[in-house]
Every structure is written in C-alpha cells, then in structure tokens.
Amino acid sequence: MAGASTWKGTGERVVVTGASSGIGAAAAVEAAKAGATVALVARRADRLAEVVEECRRHVPWCQMVVADLAELALIDDLAAELTEVLGGGVDVLVNNAGVPKRRGVRDLSPADVEEVMRINYFSPVRLTLALLPGMLERDHGDIVNVSSMGAHMVAYRVGAYCASKAALEMFTEALHVELAGTGVRAHTFVPGTTLTEFSTPKDGNDPPFPTDPATAATAEEVGRELIRALGDERLVTYATARDEATAARKAADPNAFLAEMRSIFSAR
Numbered sequence: 001m002a003g004a005s006t007w008k009g010t011g012e013r014v015v016v017t018g019a020s021s022g023i024g025a026a027a028a029v030e031a032a033k034a035g036a037t038v039a040l041v042a043r044r045a046d047r048l049a050e051v052v053e054e055c056r057r058h059v060p061w062c063q064m065v066v067a068d069l070a071e072l073a074l075i076d077d078l079a080a081e082l083t084e085v086l087g088g089g090v091d092v093l094v095n096n097a098g099v100p101k102r103r104g105v106r107d108l109s110p111a112d113v114e115e116v117m118r119i120n121y122f123s124p125v126r127l128t129l130a131l132l133p134g135m136l137e138r139d140h141g142d143i144v145n146v147s148s149m150g151a152h153m154v155a156y157r158v159g160a161y162c163a164s165k166a167a168l169e170m171f172t173e174a175l176h177v178e179l180a181g182t183g184v185r186a187h188t189f190v191p192g193t194t195l196t197e198f199s200t201p202k203d204g205n206d207p208p209f210p211t212d213p214a215t216a217a218t219a220e221e222v223g224r225e226l227i228r229a230l231g232d233e234r235l236v237t238y239a240t241a242r243d244e245a246t247a248a249r250k251a252a253d254p255n256a257f258l259a260e261m262r263s264i265f266s267a268r
C-alpha cells in the first residue's frame with residue numbers, strides 16, 4: 001500500500017503507457033481526476049480513444065499517442081512527441097505497458113524470451129532514458145515502473161515474464177538510488193493478480209491460469225493505488241496489503257517459501 005505521498009495532480013504532465021485497458025487505463029483516468037494532463041500511449045487507437053475521452057471529462061487537454069512500444073528504434077521519437085503534446089515537458093512517466101509470457105521453461109524459445117524482454121524491459125528503460133534528461137534539467141519528475149508479484153513470488157511457467165519484471169525492478173532500484181538528491185524519484189509499483197485482459201488467451205502464450213475473482217483486485221483499485229504511490233519517497237509500493245505480506249513471507253525465507261510452492265505445483 002502507498003505511504004505518504006506528495007502527489008498533487010493539478011498541473012502535472014503525466015505519461016501512462018499501456019493506457020488502452022486495465023491498470024493503465026484506470027491509472028490514466030485517476031491521474032486526470034486529480035487534475036493532471038495525461039498523455040496515453042498504446043497500440044489500439046479505438047480503445048485509447050475511449051479512455052482519453054473519459055480523461056478529458058476531467059482535464060480537456062489530455063492526449064493520446066498511438067505507438068508500438070516494441071519498436072525500440074522509435075522510442076526517442078515517441079519521447080519527443082510526448083514532450084511536445086504535453087506542452088514541453090513530462091513530469092511523471094508511468095511505464096505500465098506489458099505483456100505476459102505464459103510458457104514453461106521446457107517449451108520456452110529464445111524468441112519468446114526476447115519478445116517479453118523487449119516490451120517489459122528494454123522499452124520502459126529506453127523511454128526512461130529518453131525522458132530523464134528533461135526531468136533532471138527541470139529538477140522535477142517521477143518515474144513509476146510497473147512490475148509484478150511474479151518477481152516476488154514464484155515463476156511457475158512464467159519464468160521469462162518474471163525475469164523481465166525482475167530486470168525492470170533492479171533498473172528502477174538503480175534510478176532510485178542514483179537520483180537521490182535530485183528532484184526526480186523512481187518507484188517500483190507491484191500489482192498482484194488483477195482482473196484485466198492480461199489473463200486472457202493470447203498468441204504466443206499457454207492458456208491463462210484460472211483467476212479467483214474473490215482474491216483478485218480490480219483494475220480501478222490497482223490504478224488508484226498506483227496514482228497514490230506517486231511522490232512516495234520509498235522504492236517499492238505493493239498494490240495490496242495481501243501482496244506486500246506475500247512478498248515479505250518469501251523474502252523472509254525464500255527456500256522455505258519455494259519448497260512450499262514446489263510441493264503445491266508438483267501435485268498438479
């Protein structure tokens with residue numbers, strides 16, 4: 001759960017990637033509700049248009065930019081476009097876009113690993129590197145990288161996905177420490193199971209695991225928590241208290257935690 005926050009909303013210029021559905025869409029609307037001007041990024045123009053319309057009910061000059069974040073060579077141009085549509089600067093970057101990779105290690109191909117790393121790791125890192133100089137120049141900024149409980153729990157048949165999020169977390173930790181003393185903060189935001197399109201059948205993935213709606217969070221709950229985490233001085237914010245407790249249990253004794261998981265999964 002989020003700690004004390006300095007997030008004010010009004011007047012802030014916010015980029016949210018992966019804002020056409022799920023957590024990103026909810027976070028974009030939440031940021032606009034707080035008075036921020038939001039630039040929403042994703043590939044599906046029709047879905048982005050619906051979300052930007054909702055954002056504009058709160059702040060009429062919110063913008064959408066259609067882009068494929070897997071096109072790494074175009075990220076610098078995207079950063080320039082985002083800066084321009086937001087009137088000359090980005091105050092908050094929420095690297096939320098992400099894809100699953102549900103495939104066990106026995107079946108994983110090098111192409112699978114590269115695909116998930118491209119979207120979940122290389123792309124947010126490049127967008128961060130492109131926007132960071134402007135933030136440092138203005139001595140003002142927040143970078144929020146959306147990870148996953150997959151990086152804190154067990155990588156059962158999602159190893160390449162969890163590794164992409166673990167890489168993103170370590171990069172965020174480097175930002176967090178190295179930017180100390182500047183006006184730019186970096187956070188990791190960690191959702192657990194959330195009811196979105198993420199856990200639906202997708203090309204290049206094994207079928208999704210069943211989700212228990214009774215224990216999963218909604219996109220709105222998680223998006224709200226993500227925006228509440230803005231301005232938090234701590235490195236990591238978990239979307240729910242339950243996720244935080246699970247991560248603490250694994251961190252306290254990883255061998256015992258994984259032994260428990262191995263016995264659960266070997267029974268399947």
Ligand SMILES: NC(=O)c1ccc[n+]([C@@H]2O[C@H](COP(=O)([O-])OP(=O)(O)OC[C@H]3O[C@@H](n4cnc5c(N)ncnc54)[C@H](OP(=O)(O)O)[C@@H]3O)[C@@H](O)[C@H]2O)c1
Pocket residue numbers: 017018019020021022023024041042043044045047067068069070096097098099100119146147148149150190191192193194195196197198199219
């Ligand atoms: N749902 C969960 O249980 C869960 C748990 C832990 C972490 N997360 C993380 O939360 C984040 C948001 O996921 P979600 O649950 O909200 O799922 P979602 O509804 O599927 O949202 C994923 C977003 O990423 C965008 N995206 C994917 N590939 C893209 C690409 N190549 N270029 C541009 N945008 C791209 C999608 O937009 P387009 O398809 O329109 O491009 C969409 O807006 C992800 O980073 C995910 O890893 C989710």
